[in-house]
Amino acid sequence: MSDHESTYVPKTAVERWMDTRLPIIRFGMDYANLPTPKNLNYWWTFGGILAICLMTQIITGIVLAMHYTPHVDMAFASVERIMRDVNGGWLIRYVHANGASMFFIAVYLHMLRGLYYGSYKAPREMIWIVGCVIFFLMIATAFLGYVLPWGQMSFWGAEVITNLIGAIPVVGEPILIWLRGGPAIDNATLNRFFSLHYLLPFVIAGCVVLHLWALHAAGQNNPVGILIPKDRAKKDMLPFHPYFTVKDGFAIILFLILFAVFVFYNPNALGHADNYIPANPLQTPAHIVPEWYMLPFYAILRAIPDKFGGVVAMFAAIGVLFVLPWLDTSKVRSMRYRPTMKTFFIIFLFVCFGLGWCGAQLPDAPVIGSFKTFTLIDGDLNSYLWLTRFLTAYYFVFFLVLMPVIGLREKPLPIPATISEPVLPSTAAEKA
């Protein structure tokens, strides 16, 4: 917490010397001893898992850059060379490629944790907002990285996504040409994407420092969602190390097992076969789909019949997260005590999965069976187009209508005075 005092006492002469000059040992020790709510469940372990993911991506990425050639004529071949000839190159590339998916699995669970337990509410708004910035940077980095192997999906993904910017009225076209470095996606584009793909992870790392700084200042949320009263700090908090390093460590091991299953048993399960065809600017693959972690946003893009409107909706879907702390009017943080909101949250979960599913389908394809119902405006009602529209509507209604309205109207369950109370009723009596 913010008022957490430093308890570090330098023991040796070297530590004392260091402590007046660069108190880095004190800094580290204070972090290790950070008082942490004792009721954190396993949903709280994704922060540590994400740190592991970022480190894995940076380390494998630096190694891959030693063998990769950012040139339209050589990029694809250099990636194949990494796969076949570079010592252990296949492993490093599969770890990096699947690592991106693992990173997104973890970040989505981390965000849903924050959403369910109200971790974005006062005084933790800045933790959440910096987190949203990190999420946005992750999407940008993943997109840039996906272009580098210069396969068909790389090329056409880059084509479609950069064209989104061209949808901006008036200035879109000059910005598009500036971004690509020419009239079309070409060598200039590949070179700059490589440069930026190398840069952004370090920007993310910088934002992670801010994220942790904000976390240190405001203190961790917990499943009960209450701020821990000062006089309960001794009873309800435990030092981060060893209690939560061990808990996080266990979760990290489970997570790495899942990661390894993908890397060693089905390394291409989350990828797309078309990306093993070299990029061809004259032929679009029959069915372009982004990586799974972008699918919900891609679905929202396609739901809007207007080109610029679709782009606005897609960015709004991420943008709305930034203002979430002010959209939610409830004083109660944890949805454990908000049964009405909890129901809508569960629907929201299904909607997110549904959007992801729709993003991978052809818009005109029927959802149920193969029959036509009736045409509503510009598509059959029994089509992914309309399913996507209903889901998109719920996505925005959830944040823009349900969050503010339910917060004001619902009747929350009684909230315990301490985080011990729900598990140890005797402490409630003792308090009373």
Next chain:
Amino acid sequence: MSGRAAGDAEVKRVAESVVNADGPDGQHGGGDATRRDFIHIAAGAAAAGAGVMVAWPLINQMNPAADTLALASIEFDLTKVQEGQQVVIKWQGKPVFVRYRTPAELTKVIDEGAVGSPPQTDAERTKAGHEKYLVVIGSCTHLGCVPTFNAGDYGGWFCPCHGSHYDASGRIRKGPAPLNLIVPNYEYMSDTRVKIG
């Protein structure tokens, strides 16, 4: 601060006195604009101007380079296209469709009059005397995919990415694309030769 060595307090006191030392700014409390205010504004403006001048080359380097711009035009021999077929050529990194339309296709697109977005007649999209050849940039005006030849509801092209239908004049008839396929600048060098760009 309990655990620190005695010397630390001394270090800290000295450091604070440096931070809080009364600088020339600290002495001036009047509300009027002074020469110092003027210097602040002038220095700030100069720094901002210099910042822009430094930033511009760093931004402008991302615009198309001279050699990229030099690849501005190509020539194409129309005898390579069979009736009812199209040839895809690469111009400025983008596909260009050169389509030799059948009489039936031609009659259809001319009879339809001005359609598409913006509404255009077929004559506005071809050169007089060469109506059977259509030259368009083969990038869907939605998000840039290459539309599939001879597919879709209007006998022209169909974009596989998001389902835009174009007719045999390259005009958008159905789907999310906002504009007709773009007709590039081109001219006939002879009856069988065009220069694009």
